[in-house]
Amino acid sequence: MGDVPGCVSTDIYNEASGQVAWVWNACGNTQRARVVIGWGPDSDCFTIPPGSGAAYHCTFGNYGKTETC
Template sequence: MAPRKALFTFLAAAAARACAAGPAAAAPAQDASAPGAVPPCVSTEHYNDASGKVAWVWNACGNTQKARVVIGWGPDSDCFTIPPGTGAAYHYTFGNYGTTETC
């Protein structure tokens, strides 16, 4: 029971310090058109299949998009040029899907 009480005391003290510090400044909202951010009409589905892992990037925009898949603890994809209404698949064997970004 002592470790629980110590943890509670630690968390309560940390909360008190955070409140005493005052409100933090809000982070500015990220612009969807900023470099690296894909537009909302580009989506990614990631899943496992028999050969490993797949990240499927779909372009539902009205124009061609360029995107790459970023893998945590693994190799990122090359830059895909994806025409409207189509998609591109990136197959990888290790790491975890991180995000999809413009390139």
């Protein structure tokens, strides 16, 4: 596990039921990434094609980082 490349971004949205982490792949190739949550369950590993994204909803804990997997 390591840092995602700079062409992968994560936006965090707070909702009444928790947080949503939206991971976007702006790279030229497919990326594999997971969302790490502090004090909560981490996401599974997402396979994200170029120009696509994946969302992870966490009902407790806080977003920590996005890492490769």
